[in-house]
Amino acid sequence: MTATANTTRATTSTVxxxxxxxxxxxxxxxAATMAVAAVGQLAGVSLDVGGAPIPVLGFGVLTAAFSLIGLIIAALLARFARRPRRAFVRTTVVLTVLSLVPDLIADASTATKALLMLTHLVAAAIVIPAVARRLAA
Structure with a gap:
C-alpha cells in the first residue's frame, strides 16, 4: 500500500x-510569436491572409490554444506511452510540419507565408523542448 501511495505522489508531482x-x-x-508578427509587420510584411488582416494578438491566442492542445497530448502520452518523451517529440514534430501546410497554400504573399511559418517554428522551438524535458525518457 505504501508503494502505491508513493507512485501516486510521484505521478502527481510529475504531472x-x-x-x-x-x-x-x-x-x-x-509572447514570442506576437513579437515575431509585430516585427514582421513593422518590417513591411503584410499580415493579410485572404484579404483579411490577422491581428498581432491573434498570433498569441492561437499559439496558446495549440500549445495547450500539445500539453494535453503530453499528459496523455505521459500516462499511456511506453516512452513518453520520444512519442511526444515525434508527434509534435510531425504536427509542426503539418501546421506549415495551410501557410503554404494560404491566399497570401510569399513574405506573409514565410512569416506565418516562422511563427509556427518559433512556437515549436519553445514549447516542444520545455515540455519534452518533463516527460520520462
Missing part, C-alpha cells in the same frame, strides 16, 4: 511539473 513547464512555455511562445 504538476509538466503542467507548470507547459504553462510557462505557452506564455513564452505566445
Amino acid at each position: 504538476g511539473a509538466l503542467i507548470r513547464a507547459g504553462a510557462v512555455a505557452t506564455v513564452a511562445a505566445s
Whole structure:
C-alpha cells in the first residue's frame, strides 16, 4: 500500500511539473510569436491572409490554444506511452510540419507565408523542448 501511495505522489508531482513547464512555455511562445508578427509587420510584411488582416494578438491566442492542445497530448502520452518523451517529440514534430501546410497554400504573399511559418517554428522551438524535458525518457 505504501508503494502505491508513493507512485501516486510521484505521478502527481510529475504531472504538476509538466503542467507548470507547459504553462510557462505557452506564455513564452505566445509572447514570442506576437513579437515575431509585430516585427514582421513593422518590417513591411503584410499580415493579410485572404484579404483579411490577422491581428498581432491573434498570433498569441492561437499559439496558446495549440500549445495547450500539445500539453494535453503530453499528459496523455505521459500516462499511456511506453516512452513518453520520444512519442511526444515525434508527434509534435510531425504536427509542426503539418501546421506549415495551410501557410503554404494560404491566399497570401510569399513574405506573409514565410512569416506565418516562422511563427509556427518559433512556437515549436519553445514549447516542444520545455515540455519534452518533463516527460520520462
